[in-house]
Amino acid sequence: MRQFRRHSLAGTQIWYVPPAPEKREAAMASREAMGGYLSERAWMAPVLDETFKSVNRLADWGYPFPRNEEGEQQRISVQGPEYMRLMRRRVKNAGVTILDFPHPDPAQHYRLVLSGLDEIAILREPVDPGIYMEAAA
Numbered sequence: 001m002r003q004f005r006r007h008s009l010a011g012t013q014i015w016y017v018p019p020a021p022e023k024r025e026a027a028m029a030s031r032e033a034m035g036g037y038l039s040e041r042a043w044m045a046p047v048l049d050e051t052f053k054s055v056n057r058l059a060d061w062g063y064p065f066p067r068n069e070e071g072e073q074q075r076i077s078v079q080g081p082e083y084m085r086l087m088r089r090r091v092k093n094a095g096v097t098i099l100d101f102p103h104p105d106p107a108q109h110y111r112l113v114l115s116g117l118d119e120i121a122i123l124r125e126p127v128d129p130g131i132y133m134e135a136a137a
Helices: 019-036 042-062 080-093
Strands: 110-114 119-126 134-137
Touching: 019 042, 042 080
Parallel strands: 110 134
Antiparallel strands: 110 119
């Protein structure tokens, strides 16, 4: 009978693997087996690279990752409230006005274009009152 390790953490699990070739190889092989060998390594390697960079950026910004007994951060999961609190603080510190609710004056609605987390631009043009934010990929 196959046993699965249970995690006590709730939230989003992250595929965080240091860039050491043997660790990456083991991680990809493990995921291939779990997925019935339907995955493509051409996609897996860039995902691992980007995830490693992005999670390290979160840590640099102050995300409170839990620590193990040796005091090392365990960057395998994020908790929704803490993550959203950090993202909201970053966006506000960049000068973005966050409209949690529609402004009563339609002329005050602005299109917010978020291009990743490194560039945040505000176009000061009124938009349809039903549109509060537009995210660009």
